[in-house]
Each structure stands twice: as C-alpha cells, then as structure tokens.
C-alpha cells in the first residue's frame with residue numbers, strides 16, 4: 001500500500017514536471033558578456049539567477065586575473081546554486097544562493113577554456129535545474 005502511494009506520488013510529480021517544462025526547448029545561450037576589468041584589476045559582473053536561468057549566461061573573462069561575481073537570486077521560492085568545476089585548472093566554485101538573496105564570490109581562473117556553469121539543485125524526482133535549462137558557460141581567455 002505504501003509502495004502504491006509512493007508510485008502514485010512519483011507519477012503525479014512527473015506529470016506536473018512535464019507540464020511545467022516544455023519539451024524540446026534547448027537552453028538558450030544569451031549574448032556573451034565580456035566582464036570588464038576594474039581599476040583594481042578585478043573582473044566584476046552581476047549574474048541574476050531565476051528559475052531556471054542565469055543572466056547573463058555566457059561570461060568571458062581573462063585568465064590570471066581575479067573574478068568577482070555578485071549572484072542575485074530573483075527566484076521566489078526555489079533555492080539555486082552556481083557551480084563551475086575545472087579540477088585540472090584548480091577551479092572549484094560551488095555557491096548556494098537562497099531565493100531572493102545576493103551572494104558575492106571570488107575566484108581566479110588560471111587556464112583558458114570554456115567551462116560549464118550550472119545549478120545541480122533538484123526536487124526529486126523532477127529533473128535537475130540544469131536539465132531545465134539552468135546552465136551557462138564561463139569562457140576563460
């Protein structure tokens with residue numbers, strides 16, 4: 001009986017998920033933003049997090065200079081995060097941003113390349129936020 005309830009719940013949530021997420025909508029890459037270098041040598045930009053997107057979602061930065069990102073969530077309910085992983089380049093960013101909150105992060109990318117930015121939050125058994133299009137890219141030149 002308990003299993004039946006679980007199965008029914010899974011089915012219901014999946015059905016709702018399918019309704020919310022339009023099928024076949026690839027996540028769109030917005031116009032690239034070349035992050036400006038301030039007088040103090042820091043590359044600063046503000047990224048807006050929403051359900052389920054980053055704006056801008058394509059950041060271009062220079063290697064070897066610190067990057068400071070202000071992450072502002074305009075989501076009303078869902079918690080999000082901001083992840084960039086380049087283990088070979090020693091870059092590991094994983095920052096939670098609660099709904100409606102603003103957090104500042106700082107990191108210095110050391111090697112050129114294009115690295116995915118994504119949110120790995122998910123409300124099981126719904127698809128992850130990344131699967132819903134919450135992703136972008138960090139282009140290090």
Ligand SMILES: [Cu+2]
Pocket residue numbers: 052079080081119120121129130134
């Ligand atoms: Cu998210």
